[in-house]
Amino acid sequence: MSKSDLSLYDITKFTAIDYPNHLATIFWFAGCNMRCDYCYNKSIVFGNGKISQQEAIDFLKTRINLLEGVVLSGGECTLNPNIFKLCQEIKSLGFKIKIDTNGTNPKMIKKLIKNSLVDFISLDYKAPNEKFYQITKNRNFSDFEKTLKYLIKKEFDFEVRTTIHSQLLNEDDINKIIKDLFKKGYKNSYFLQNFIYDNDTIGNISQKNKKVSKEKILNIIDVKYRNY
Numbered sequence: 001m002s003k004s005d006l007s008l009y010d011i012t013k014f015t016a017i018d019y020p021n022h023l024a025t026i027f028w029f030a031g032c033n034m035r036c037d038y039c040y041n042k043s044i045v046f047g048n049g050k051i052s053q054q055e056a057i058d059f060l061k062t063r064i065n066l067l068e069g070v071v072l073s074g075g076e077c078t079l080n081p082n083i084f085k086l087c088q089e090i091k092s093l094g095f096k097i098k099i100d101t102n103g104t105n106p107k108m109i110k111k112l113i114k115n116s117l118v119d120f121i122s123l124d125y126k127a128p129n130e131k132f133y134q135i136t137k138n139r140n141f142s143d144f145e146k147t148l149k150y151l152i153k154k155e156f157d158f159e160v161r162t163t164i165h166s167q168l169l170n171e172d173d174i175n176k177i178i179k180d181l182f183k184k185g186y187k188n189s190y191f192l193q194n195f196i197y198d199n200d201t202i203g204n205i206s207q208k209n210k211k212v213s214k215e216k217i218l219n220i221i222d223v224k225y226r227n228y
């Protein structure tokens with residue numbers, strides 16, 4: 001892998017919370033095809049990478065037998081043309097791989113799964129179709145949906161999650177997502193993540209954020225709450 005390919009914005013050397021039940025490191029990919037109003041990773045989304053994938057692999061070699069997994073996050077890591085090769089190298093060192101994705105690159109996700117190069121996926125369900133563009137400034141709901149359907153059909157080990165700010169999503173919107181997940185046969189837990197205020201979000205989102213009323217949320221699938 002070339003040292004001139006500076007596709008990573010940063011490396012978090014250690015995390016015990018970002019890969020369920022695994023001690024891991026996080027590789028943050030620069031660049032994203034969305035502009036979510038609540039995103040506080042502005043420097044990652046708009047910024048250029050400064051770490052090469054070779055440097056990341058060199059770091060990983062120092063963590064063999066100390067860490068179990070690698071989280072590929074961002075930005076949107078599946079857009080990087082070298083992610084396949086990177087995953088092959090990570091696997092050859094004996095690490096498991098978790099991918100955080102907005103789901104808009106189903107081709108790459110399928111390719112990685114078919115080649116056993118990913119072990120767990122966190123898939124963002126940003127909003128119901130009719131609010132998808134408003135929140136993400138991306139019109140690619142159909143590709144997100146392809147990813148979701150594929151993971152369900154494959155019975156792949158994955159979780160669906162939604163970040164909520166009351167300025168953007170309300171209980172009706174969440175229930176639309178829940179009904180859609182139910183209809184598509186999603187069997188795993190669905191995570192509702194309360195937005196954590198940051199004063200530098202892409203959409204300059206307000207600090208005022210009313211938490212969802214849990215009693216208004218449908219319980220036809222297993223719903224779990226984070227930061228509530």
Ligand code: SF4
Nearest residue numbers: 032034035036039075
């Ligand atoms: S929150 Fe949205 S804009 Fe930010 S990295 Fe994730 S998908 Fe991209």
